[in-house]
Amino acid sequence: MEQYHVDFIRQALRIANAAHAGAKPGWKGFRWTCETFWAVEQFLKAASPEEQQSFAEAVLRGDLELSGTYLNMTELPDEQLLSSLHSKAQAYAASIGSRVDSAMTADINGYGWGYADSLLNHDIEHLFSCIHTHHGMYALGRKQAPFWWETRDGRRLLVWNGEHYMIGNELGLCPGALGKYMIRDEFSHQLVEPEAIHDGIATVRIRRYLAQLEAEQYPYAFVPVMLSGLGTDNGAPNSRIIEWIQAWNEQHGDLITIEMTSLSGFFARLKQGNLAELPVHRGDWPDWWTDGVSSTPMHTQVFRDAQRTLRKAVKLNAEASVLSRAEIDETEEALALYAEHTWGYHSSIYEPWHKNVQLLEVRKLAHAAEASRLAYRALDKVLMQQGSATLYPDRPYRFRVSNLARREVTELVTLQLDGWEPGALREGVEVVREDTGEVLPQQSVHPHTIVTELKLQAQETCFLLLRPPAAAQRQSVRGVHPDL
DSSP states (O other): OHHHHHHHHHHHHHHHHHHHHTSOGGGTTOOEEESOHHHHHHHHHHSOHHHHHHHHHHHHHTSEEEOSOSSOBOSOOOHHHHHHHHHHHHHHHHHTTOOOOEEEEESOOOBOTHHHHHHHHTTOOEEEEEEOOSSOOOGGGOSSEEEEEEOTTSOEEEEEEEEETTHHHHHTOSTTOOOOSSOOOSOOTTSSOHHHHHHHHHHHHHHHHHHHHHHTTOOOSOOOOOOOSSSSSSOOOOHHHHHHHHHHHHHHTTTOOOOOOOHHHHHHHHTTSOGGGSOEEESOBOOSSOGGGGGOHHHHHHHHHHHHHHHHHHHHHHHHOOSOHHHHHHHHHHHHHHHBSOOSOTTTTTOTTOHHHHHHHHHHHHHHHHHHHHHHHHHHHHHHHTTOOOSOTTOOOEEEEEOOSSSOEEEEEEEEOOTTOOGGGTTOOEEEETTTOOEEOEEEEETTEEEEEEEEOTTOEEEEEEEOOSSSSOEETTEEOTTO
């Protein structure tokens, strides 16, 4: 897939440049949207300086467009990861003197509420959602409908709640890629040569589709449809689309005009109308398609632990400043590739023994494991810089405790000793807060595990000491335990 998407951008660039230079006048008006910025990253890594420059020029001309989406994600990413991912396309755009104002998703059907916050935080104003209808149908019971998605703090993201992401193929906009998934009609084009009947089917379906929208009182004089250059997911750009559109417009343009456009171009057209009357929705937009997450619970547990660990490392690094951006990016890349929505292989239910089913499950686990390895390495690096002790004789029983939250917390804190350590604490233990001298209530839940309750202000740090108790017998929260 990585190799495919790198070459897809090269193909799109060749088509756009040929049209721009006048070498292929019939391709004038061709547009290509880079659905995810991950694909752009892979292209830029592989591209020559000349290709990088040519790509930037095509983006600035508007022939190729960036989406603010990094990958089509599940709801696994936390705020920190999502923010990092949504910053990437905008940062690249700024580096070439451009800006990303729109994002699109395909094949996923919902997002946590924080998704809207994250897009708006990175100056992305619009979201175009292309769903997959395999398990259900359109959010709010409507398709091809805009609305405002309002965040907790009252900001609004303009959303287009769109069709299936390959509805344009079913309507016939791409020669040689006539689909039949959403549209069920009298045409059995799988059984005959599609080229021979393509234009006739397209004419019937497009007119029926628009008539249905009118019957549903669709309010606009335009309607957006997404399509692929091939009859498959992860399809290439296809110059035959623009050629077919030119021919259509010559024949039918007095009634129905078709235009290739960009995300920003579409939203600019939409915003010419009265947006104040659009419905406003708040809250989560739960996805019901990316259910692969729950099919690999152990993998997901490793991912979640890695994500939490990286979050700790990054917060502590604000003081330590020992982690490089490259180290954080490497960990986030592994997290993102696990949290991306592709789970298993299309035949994973009825063909679980298939090689691709096995490979994809193992690779998902590999992403989670790699994220875990990198996150813990980052945390270790930060803690060592802040004085974390390795193993040495007579190591003091001293623990640093930090509240990384932005609010006051009262939490149970676990102080873990190694099996060889108890030494002077074999007859009991007291937990002392170093800055106040207070002896804290505690309980030994295991000979090497002590739990105490601690209140800390927002982002406060303190040190706890373990020492033998002053009394011969140890008082715990459960009472007297003379045998400890």
